[in-house]
Amino acid sequence: MDLALSTAGVAVRAAGAVSPRWGAAVALPLFGHVSRPRPVGAGEQATMWQARRSTLRIPGIQRSGPGVVAYEWGHGTDVVVLAHGWTGRASQFAALVRELTAEGLRVVAFDAPAHGDSSGRRTYLVDWIDALTELQQRHGRFHAVVGHSFGGLAALVAGADGVQADHVITVAAPADADLLLSQFQGMLGYGDPTSAALRERFARRYFPGEADPFGRLSPVRRPLPAGVALLAVHDEADRMVPYGELSRIRAANGGARAVTTRGFGHNRILESDPFLDAVLEFIAPPAIREVPRVATAEAADAA
Structure with missing residues (x-):
């Protein structure tokens, strides 16, 4: 685990220890974050130029x-x-x-x-x-x-x-x-109450009014x-x-x-x-x- 991921895990777990909702609030911005673009490989460049x-x-x-x-x-x-x-x-x-x-x-x-x-x-x-x-x-x-x-x-x-x-x-x-959420929880090491609160917060934020977005x-x-x-x-x-x-x-x-x-x-x-x-x-x-x-x-x- 790299330093940034380790630090993020500490923050989510600390907030989750106070309240699962707080833990979810800290975790949600991290869930969809992408750190940096993957470079184009040497064997891929000619194809991409075309x-x-x-x-x-x-x-x-x-x-x-x-x-x-x-x-x-x-x-x-x-x-x-x-x-x-x-x-x-x-x-x-x-x-x-x-x-x-x-x-x-x-x-x-x-x-x-x-x-x-x-x-x-x-x-x-x-x-x-x-x-x-x-x-x-x-x-x-x-x-x-x-x-x-x-x-x-x-x-x-x-x-x-x-x-x-x-x-x-x-x-x-x-x-x-659901596998993605499970893997995210495994990487950051937060507990099941925070995980449940994160699912609820994610659904409410990005799929308002939808009863079961994870089913879809x-x-x-x-x-x-x-x-x-x-x-x-x-x-x-x-x-x-x-x-x-x-x-x-x-x-x-x-x-x-x-x-x-x-x-x-x-x-x-x-x-x-x-x-x-x-x-x-x-x-x-x-x-x-x-x-x-x-x-x-x-x-x-x-x-």
Whole structure:
């Protein structure tokens, strides 16, 4: 745990010891805070330079209309949208962008608020869903949505909310927004009374009048509509999102396909051949290649 996170945990626990509501008041601004943008990797730069850039205006969690930087590659009629994860950025999909455009697909991605080249310091799941909704207004029904980690959760929730796509692919995705709250509590070490007060405060602040916002943000309770093909990919060595989330996603969506990889971890999986092959085989018929159900990296990823 770094110093800033440790200090934040002390502050939340101290306030929570006086009153769970006080603890929640201290914790809420920290929950959606993003410290600094992830840099563009050396192997990602050429792909990002080739992108056509634009700006999306979305309502956002703050309802202040933040500007979101969007990227587009290729000129095909079938559109594939890519949604990065928390503290990620669109450039992490560079390898997949190259593969998809080579197959004649148009690829669209975005940097969520407080991520990549988009401005801001705070964000939450609603911003991802708003970005996907706005891109649908631009491009119509999607051929596919691919979401990594937090972006995978957003893809599932957006699909249940009415964003239309023929295919949804999640990679290293949580099955429920409740996991995020549990992980946040684990990082800061505050007690269950403060956790309950934080849930109540978050719902009242950002979803006023909504009886059960966490139910709406749960792909387990609200699966994808019938007819949407789902592929869920997860690595057994993922240290960020538990591997067990894969089975929860699959169980909630009858007929979903699951692919397990080994040794790529949470982030390097996005550049792995098993993941790239699985996506291409799933969304670019006829099948380009067969994908094994279990694939092994040459070396384990510490991520």
